[in-house]
Amino acid sequence: xxxxxxxxxxxxxxxxxxxxxxxxxxxxxxxxxxxxxxxxxxxxxxxxxxxxxxxxxxxxxxxxxxxxxxxxxxxxxxxxxxxxxxxxxxxxxxxxxxxxxxxxxxxxxxxxxxxxxxxxxxxxxxxxxxxxxxxxxxxxxxxxxxxxxxxxxxxxxxxxxxxxxxxxxxxxxxxxxxxxxxxxxxxxxxxxxxxxxxxxxxxxxxxxxxxxxxxxxxxxxxxxxxxxxxxxxxxxxxxxxxxxxxxxxxxxxxxxxxxxxxxxxxxxxxxxxxxxxxxxxxxxxxxxxxxxxxxxxxxxxxxxxxxxxxxxxxxxxxxxxxxxxxxxxxxxxxxxxxxxxxxxxxxxxxxxxxxxxxxxxxxxxxxxxxxxxxxxxxxxxxxxxxxxxxxxxxxxxxxxxxxxxxxxxxxxx
Amino acid sequence: xxxxxxxxxxxxxxxxxxxxxxxxxxxxxxxxxxxxxxxxxxxxxxxxxxxxxxxxxxxxxxxxxxxxxxxxxxxxxxxxxxxxxxxxxxxxxxxxxxxxxxxxxxxxxxxxxxxxxxxxxxxxxxxxxxxxxxxxxxxxxxxxxxxxxxxxxxxxxxxxxxx
Ligand SMILES: Cc1cc2nc3c(=O)[nH]c(=O)nc-3n(C[C@H](O)[C@H](O)[C@H](O)COP(=O)(O)O)c2cc1C
Ligand code: SF4
Ligand code: FES
Numbered sequence: 001x002x003x004x005x006x007x008x009x010x011x012x013x014x015x016x017x018x019x020x021x022x023x024x025x026x027x028x029x030x031x032x033x034x035x036x037x038x039x040x041x042x043x044x045x046x047x048x049x050x051x052x053x054x055x056x057x058x059x060x061x062x063x064x065x066x067x068x069x070x071x072x073x074x075x076x077x078x079x080x081x082x083x084x085x086x087x088x089x090x091x092x093x094x095x096x097x098x099x100x101x102x103x104x105x106x107x108x109x110x111x112x113x114x115x116x117x118x119x120x121x122x123x124x125x126x127x128x129x130x131x132x133x134x135x136x137x138x139x140x141x142x143x144x145x146x147x148x149x150x151x152x153x154x155x156x157x158x159x160x161x162x163x164x165x166x167x168x169x170x171x172x173x174x175x176x177x178x179x180x181x182x183x184x185x186x187x188x189x190x191x192x193x194x195x196x197x198x199x200x201x202x203x204x205x206x207x208x209x210x211x212x213x214x215x216x217x218x219x220x221x222x223x224x225x226x227x228x229x230x231x232x233x234x235x236x237x238x239x240x241x242x243x244x245x246x247x248x249x250x251x252x253x254x255x256x257x258x259x260x261x262x263x264x265x266x267x268x269x270x271x272x273x274x275x276x277x278x279x280x281x282x283x284x285x286x287x288x289x290x291x292x293x294x295x296x297x298x299x300x301x302x303x304x305x306x307x308x309x310x311x312x313x314x315x316x317x318x319x320x321x322x323x324x325x326x327x328x329x330x331x332x333x334x335x336x337x338x339x340x341x342x343x344x345x346x347x348x349x350x351x352x353x354x355x356x357x358x359x360x361x362x363x364x365x366x367x368x369x370x371x372x373x374x375x376x377x378x379x380x381x382x383x384x385x386x387x388x389x390x391x392x393x394x395x396x397x398x399x400x401x402x403x404x405x406x407x408x409x410x411x412x413x
Numbered sequence: 414x415x416x417x418x419x420x421x422x423x424x425x426x427x428x429x430x431x432x433x434x435x436x437x438x439x440x441x442x443x444x445x446x447x448x449x450x451x452x453x454x455x456x457x458x459x460x461x462x463x464x465x466x467x468x469x470x471x472x473x474x475x476x477x478x479x480x481x482x483x484x485x486x487x488x489x490x491x492x493x494x495x496x497x498x499x500x501x502x503x504x505x506x507x508x509x510x511x512x513x514x515x516x517x518x519x520x521x522x523x524x525x526x527x528x529x530x531x532x533x534x535x536x537x538x539x540x541x542x543x544x545x546x547x548x549x550x551x552x553x554x555x556x557x558x559x560x561x562x563x564x565x566x567x568x569x570x571x572x573x574x575x576x
Contacts, residue, residue, distance in 0.1 A: 090490040090529035128474045131543035167435050169472030186430035188471035247492045247533035254534045321492055335491040
């Protein structure tokens with residue numbers, strides 16, 4: 001049987017998540033100590049060389065984002081690091097696993113990033129429902145402070161940095177980085193227009209590095225073992241490991257950290273144990289609601305950003321939602337579109353009206369056997385129109401599941 | 414509930430608004446934010462009541478109406494939906510004899526629908542307060558209800574002070 005390759009989750013089950021001493025005994029904060037003696041530029045070059053890409057969904061180069069944030073607005077007094085722990089993409093629960101089991105890992109990554117871009121303050125924005133994640137992260141921060149790893153003049157290095165937790169309160173849209181910053185400032189979660197990106201004008205108008213929990217949790221190992229080591233795992237364009245979260249009627253749903261490029265078949269039929277008794281694989285939805293449907297023809301495709309993109313699919317957050325032959329594609333797509341309609345903030349017309357329009361078309365498709373093909377065409381057009389005209393990425397997300405559902409399952413049957 | 418004590422734990426800055434609202438709501442035995450509290454928050458942060466209301470109304474976790482002491486958040490997102498969340502909802506409603514968003518007569522429970530709670534591997538799933546419940550069936554749900562009722566009877570109470 002294939003084995004996991006745990007890098008981000010290397011301490012899982014081996015250390016007490018509430019013990020900083022356990023973390024330190026397992027080699028924790030060595031990477032941070034190492035970067036205290038390095039120039040910011042050298043740290044960033046190392047991250048760029050590793051090829052690490054953002055694990056929050058978009059897959060943007062983490063090192064490049066660090067570089068942009070460190071170079072933006074030289075006269076700005078403040079620079080921030082924000083950890084996106086709003087995890088709300090249906091089917092995704094990797095950040096919860098990290099925060100509940102080894103909070104120091106992503107916090108150390110955050111400290112390294114802060115040192116690299118010379119940030120003054122950091123925030124972890126955790127979704128409000130993740131009570132245990134909040135508690136464990138807070139305990140970790142308190143312990144760091146007690147050990148002099150956080151606050152003024154850290155370990156006598158002259159570097160000062162502090163981290164606070166901000167809680168979300170039940171809004172999927174607040175996971176979008178610019179909306180998250182609005183919420184973090186204590187406002188309603190209405191998106192800001194991009195550009196400017198957070199790297200130029202983020203929190204309170206200052207350069208801000210926004211990274212996902214898993215992205216930050218990759219950093220300590222990269223610093224300790226080097227970019228070359230990191231590149232020995234995964235694929236050329238998607239190096240390293242990734243935590244995939246598998247749900248649906250498989251024998252062992254859950255989280256699995258494997259090298260990028262591992263095939264969907266290995267993940268579903270090996271790690272997750274294959275389909276439950278009497279069930280036959282039909283489809284998988286990759287990347288959550290803002291993701292893409294695939295059928296059995298994609299089982300041997302490697303799960304990497306580019307490998308999937310070439311085939312019109314997405315890796316997204318790493319969610320793999322499995323469907324069996326007894327499940328209806330219409331039902332799944334309808335549930336996704338209901339989710340989007342519920343989470344639309346209503347600020348712009350294409351998404352506010354469009355997301356309701358899609359649901360009406362879905363009803364017509366269900367009730368109207370004869371014109372299904374034409375109605376699916378209209379569904380696709382409507383989603384394309386929303387993609388072109390919506391104000392923020394949420395309204396541009398509907399097209400992904402719609403296009404792939406129609407493509408792989410004509411008539412949504 | 415001592416509002417001032419809770420406010421005093423946070424710097425009086427707007428970016429603490431949501432954390433403050435959470436603390437106040439958690440300290441309220443009925444899980445809600447009454448107008449008096451929101452007025453105090455507005456005063457503390459030197460902002461208007463309507464600005465505070467704007468935030469409270471935007472976020473689904475906040476309520477301005479009394480709710481049950483235990484909020485049942487039943488996930489209705491795609492995976493839980495496909496794995497049977499509607500049947501689970503019917504069971505909760507039946508076992509508690511109440512409807513969505515209507516607190517039970519004893520004030521112990523409210524049922525709410527929620528989007529993905531990040532516990533999709535045990536779908537259909539829900540959270541009750543801070544606890545996670547998965548593979549929902551009538552048995553799982555009725556066990557949860559009787560355990561909480563029992564706990565409340567024996568006096569192991571989450572919040573004793575009144576807001
Ligand atoms: C509607 C929407 C929701 C999102 N939710 C999350 C989320 O919960 N967590 C996350 O890390 N990124 C989320 N993102 C992506 C963020 O905007 C951003 O790309 C990410 O935080 C960048 O971090 P990374 O480079 O480390 O991936 C979301 C994006 C959109 C459009
Ligand atoms: S696309 Fe949707 S979520 Fe984004 S601003 Fe428009 S209405 Fe709001
Ligand atoms: S879809 Fe229900 S917990 Fe994720």
